[in-house]
Amino acid sequence: MQKTSSRLLSLLSLLQTQRDWSGKDLADRLGIATRTVRRDIDRLRELGYPITTVKGPDGGYRLEAGAHMPPMLFDDGQAVALAVALQTAATGTTVAEDAARALATLRQVMPPRLRHRIDLLRVTAVPPPAAPDAPRVDRRILVELSRVIHGREELRFDYTPAPSTSRGDVRRVHPHHLVTWRDRWYLVAWDLDREDWRTFRAERIRPRSPTGPRFSPRELPGGDVTAFVTGRFRGNDGTTAYWPCQGEVVLHLPAAEVAPFAEDGVVVELGPRRCRLTLGSWSWTGLAAAIGRFDTEIEVLGPPRLATAFTDLAARYTRAAGTTGTGPTP
Structure with a gap:
């Protein structure tokens, strides 16, 4: 039979799975008698864990939320997962400072073997580039x-x-x-x-x-x-995540060169120097401009409104090119 302290930790670990346990199920899992389960439940209650008795044919126990934070138990996998999550949250988020303090507290109470694993697992979360005007929220x-x-x-x-x-x-x-x-x-x-x-x-x-x-x-x-x-x-009514304007083109570039810059577009390889790109945008002109940034020959597969957008954009760019040097002198 396990020592009392080890047995209490195993019992607490089972109760933390957020389910109701009958006394018999707990006894079977721990290899002890049901009366020992009752005594161990009383010991956990004395330590501050709010364990309630569940009514029913077999009775049982449930770990509830309490008025204060009692000592908490994590197995090795949970501790590693929590440390990774806290390291990620401690990078450029609203709760970064609190996450860093929580990680330091967790590390301090870890056993040396587990602390060593956490120290080896250094995670640097790289958040998406923030807009210059993106403030922190209180x-x-x-x-x-x-x-x-x-x-x-x-x-x-x-x-x-x-x-x-x-x-x-x-x-x-x-x-x-x-x-x-x-x-x-x-x-x-x-x-x-x-x-x-x-x-x-x-x-x-x-x-x-x-x-x-x-x-x-x-x-x-x-x-x-x-x-x-x-x-x-993306400019639609919110009933779908799709872009309101979506088109398909063939680019005269290898798929491997297009894919890293296609964002949420779909790239299909057609040959060594050709690929098909399906991409969306908030407007047809915006979609044509986004495709044009790949700086290569373009074949429009559809729809016709995308081809029209390329025509309109080409005329606008032509007019813009004709204005070179005509602006006011600084």
């Missing part, structure tokens, strides 16, 4: 937005649409989701005054108190927040 704002989303409470807040705007306006919304997109935080909400879905930059939100009444949430268009946000930023 974590208190994120916590408050998360609270009203969870509580389904109407939110009133002062909102400044752009940094150059001296005065914002007061918005009333039903908040639904808090999301990140390219190093920025956004609130997805139903705007009560405009009667439409909106996305708001979190750093420009200043919540007002008190919050409004509770509400019954609406169904998000398309039913998927990822597709909705991606679609909105």
Whole structure:
């Protein structure tokens, strides 16, 4: 039989799987009697773990959330996964400082063998390039937005649409989701005054108190927040993540040279110096310009509106070339 301390740790590890355990199942897993399980449960309760008794034919136990943080147990795999996650979060995120402190605390209490593994596993997360004007969001704002989303409470807040705007306006919304997109935080909400879905930059939100009444949430268009946000930023109604304008061309370049710069496009090799590219954009002219940056011969496969966009763009570029030297002298 395991020593009492080792047995308690094994019991706690089972209870942390977020499921109900009958006394018999715990006894069978640990190789002990059910009365020993009852005694060990009482010992864990004395240490501050809120373990409740589950009613039912066989009875059982459940580890609940408590009023304070008791000692926590992680197996080797969980500890490594947590350390990797914290190292990633400690790079260029809103909670970077807290994540770094949590990682230092976790490392301090690790056994030497596990600490050595963590020290060897140094992760440097490289976030996407942030826009020059991408500010950090006060974590208190994120916590408050998360609270009203969870509580389904109407939110009133002062909102400044752009940094150059001296005065914002007061918005009333039903908040639904808090999301990140390219190093920025956004609130997805139903705007009560405009009667439409909106996305708001979190750093420009200043919540007002008190919050409004509770509400019954609406169904998000398309039913998927990822597709909705991606679609909105791509210029469609948010019911799909696809670009509103999508075309197909043949480029006179090897597929290996196109793929690294195709972003979310699809590249198919057609030969040593030819490939097919399927790409999307927010407008046909924008799509033609994006394809033109590959600086090679282009064959338009479709649709016809893409070919028209190339024609319009060629005429615009021709006019621009004719203006060389005609501008005002500095």
